[in-house]
Amino acid sequence: MSSLMIAGHEFSSRLFTGTGKYASADAMMASINASGSELVTLSLRRMDLKHQSDNILQPLLQHGIKLLPNTSGARTAKEAVFAAQLAREALETNWVKLEIHPDPRYLMPDAIETLAAAEELVKQGFVVMPYVHADPVLCKRLEEVGCQCVMPLGSPIGSNMGLASKPFLDIIIEQSQVPVIVDAGIGAPSDAALALEMGADAVLVNTAMAVAQNPAQMSLAFKMAVEAGRLAYESGLGEKRQQAQASSPFTDFVGSLS
Numbered sequence: 001m002s003s004l005m006i007a008g009h010e011f012s013s014r015l016f017t018g019t020g021k022y023a024s025a026d027a028m029m030a031s032i033n034a035s036g037s038e039l040v041t042l043s044l045r046r047m048d049l050k051h052q053s054d055n056i057l058q059p060l061l062q063h064g065i066k067l068l069p070n071t072s073g074a075r076t077a078k079e080a081v082f083a084a085q086l087a088r089e090a091l092e093t094n095w096v097k098l099e100i101h102p103d104p105r106y107l108m109p110d111a112i113e114t115l116a117a118a119e120e121l122v123k124q125g126f127v128v129m130p131y132v133h134a135d136p137v138l139c140k141r142l143e144e145v146g147c148q149c150v151m152p153l154g155s156p157i158g159s160n161m162g163l164a165s166k167p168f169l170d171i172i173i174e175q176s177q178v179p180v181i182v183d184a185g186i187g188a189p190s191d192a193a194l195a196l197e198m199g200a201d202a203v204l205v206n207t208a209m210a211v212a213q214n215p216a217q218m219s220l221a222f223k224m225a226v227e228a229g230r231l232a233y234e235s236g237l238g239e240k241r242q243q244a245q246a247s248s249p250f251t252d253f254v255g256s257l258s
């Protein structure tokens with residue numbers, strides 16, 4: 001199975017994860033370890049930037065996991081750029097998951113503010129991973145301004161509704177010259193497998209793992225599903241057909257009787 005490159009960094013796992021909604025830091029770490037994830041996103045709002053007593057940040061750093069600070073909570077481009085700058089200072093990383101959602105009820109990403117912030121952050125030397133609606137035109141624009149990947153949603157954050165945006169994800173995957181990471185709403189391992197089978201380069205999953213009765217076991221299930229989906233994609237899936245076609249054609253057999 002091929003690895004994934006983003007901004008010159010190689011990932012052998014195509015499953016990215018988050019840190020929210022776990023019952024404890026131990027449960028979070030057990031889950032992240034079981035998932036095999038090498039890139040974990042965390043909100044600036046949830047960490048102690050001095051590192052000292054942070055029970056989220058410390059275990060992640062100890063396990064050598066690459067951190068992806070996100071700008072969750074930002075409602076405008078200005079706030080998001082400021083959050084990214086703070087994260088760069090505090091965590092010494094220029095990677096940022098750009099999230100701008102003005103309405104906490106739906107957490108729908110603001111396309112206009114996201115494009116403006118992405119353009120500015122790219123200029124400032126950030127590796128920008130924008131969380132957006134599954135909008136093929138916007139994804140192309142974000143690629144053109146220099147984002148290193150795009151992160152279209154499957155369905156609303158935390159909804160576990162799966163790939164409600166599938167027809168649009170198909171277009172984004174077909175058009176994109178940068179990795180496509182399906183983010184948000186992935187509710188079951190089968191959703192993740194489907195995303196990879198469709199040709200998505202990776203998925204980001206948080207809620208479905210964190211709220212499972214057994215988060216570590218669920219994370220292992222996601223790991224296996226992502227690997228299966230990618231392997232199937234790389235193996236070349238058969239074409240879908242309207243009509244039946246015999247699995248064991250008779251032609252040769254019949255021919256040999258005459």
Ligand SMILES: CC(=O)[C@@H](O)[C@H](O)COP(=O)(O)O
Nearest residue numbers: 018157158184185205206207
């Ligand atoms: C943690 C994070 O970045 C979320 O905003 C992300 O979009 C994952 O969504 P789910 O929690 O629905 O998996």
